[in-house]
Amino acid sequence: MNTNNEVILTVKSGKIKEIFQKIIDLSLQTDGYFYLIYQSNNNKTNFENKIVKKEVVLFQYINYNIKPTPGLIKLNLAKEQDRIILQQSIEQFYLEVAPQNTLFAKPRCVYGWIFSPLKIEMLVKDMGLTAIQKNNNTTELLRYYDPTVLSVLLRIFSDNQKNMLIRSLYFWLYINSDRQLIIEKNPRNISRHAFLNYSISEKQWRQIGWIESRNQTLARYHFFHPQYTLLESQADTIILQAFENAERRGYKNKNDLSEYAYYSLTIHPEFIDHDVISQVIKQNDNCPLIAQLKNITSSQWNKIKDDLNMNKIGKRNESV
Structure with a gap:
């Protein structure tokens, strides 16, 4: 079918x-x-x-x-x-x-x-x-x-x-x-x-320019994760913040924005700061983000996700 x-x-x-x-x-x-x-x-x-x-x-x-x-x-x-x-x-x-x-x-x-x-x-x-x-x-x-x-x-x-x-x-x-x-x-x-x-302010026009990348990111998330747990409103909060973070780091290409936001949704909003990712980016400093991340294996992504989520839980326990 x-x-x-x-x-x-x-x-x-x-x-x-x-x-x-x-x-x-x-x-x-x-x-x-x-x-x-x-x-x-x-x-x-x-x-x-x-x-x-x-x-x-x-x-x-x-x-x-x-x-x-x-x-x-x-x-x-x-x-x-x-x-x-x-x-x-x-x-x-x-x-x-x-x-x-x-x-x-x-x-x-x-x-x-x-x-x-x-x-x-x-x-x-x-x-x-x-x-x-x-x-x-x-x-x-x-x-x-x-x-x-x-x-x-x-x-x-x-x-x-x-x-x-x-x-x-x-x-x-x-x-x-x-x-x-x-x-x-x-x-x-x-x-x-x-x-x-x-x-409409200059900042708002810049954000409006992200809408195509946002739609691509959300569609990719829904397509590859049909049992997704984040509602559109929740995903949008993460995606728009990811675009801000990506541009702050120098990623302005639409494909790179989508890539950054996609992994912010599926892995963790702070995935870019993980040691594995930081090292890969340093080794491929002049490449687009998509090229920098293309050789990350699924097992590495799983470890990155686990590490960041465990770190989040640890910080939460410390504050209790």
Whole structure:
């Protein structure tokens, strides 16, 4: 059985029904409109064939061109036909978040769901304006509508920036890499005014630049450790700190950042300071981190992990 078939069996489980029912229940408690966020990967799927009759209202970018352009599809969850589309979008989302899609750079669609009081024409204009941000003298596309970006962005942004991001919504829903439904709620009153400038700092832009490496690291972790114990939120704390530590040590290449973060997750956040690793790095001083670590054996990695965890336990006992 191939991986896709295994995932398809997963989407038939009660988890899909649970997510579907949560969204339906929320719709019964929320006024306004319900939208599916959608960006095609230009590959025909059964789901795309079934929503072809639904109008996609595209984001309105200014002085920026991206193909395919993301947009919104309005759904009326009181109608059975649109409920079917919702369930199919959940199932398709499960397929899209499979770690192998990220690891092997497969084209994927973008999905998410929004409850908002704004009509679709106003909301797509607002979201298009938000997506284009200034970075010094350049213009950057902030792909915040992509769940693999949004989940990290919400950790990077200040509370004020987060509030600005969801100012025109009641709820923003998406499935994270743990295949859990995440519901971001607007804690404040709805604002109908677009904020053109989020005042993203230089440090925040640097962290935003890590998102691709973060996604690779998390996908690698989930793929090779399918029984993983760290939730996405816990893993993100380790990954983002690992990127800081890696850059401080002079590792700036995206592959090296991913390598550093991966072993921070799977071995120990302080793996780089172990004597075995320190010696190998000194012997290969001018090489990328991946080259420096490539000859470390599995038995050595296990010893490093045991040593660091035992050291952690010892320090904890000393403090008691």
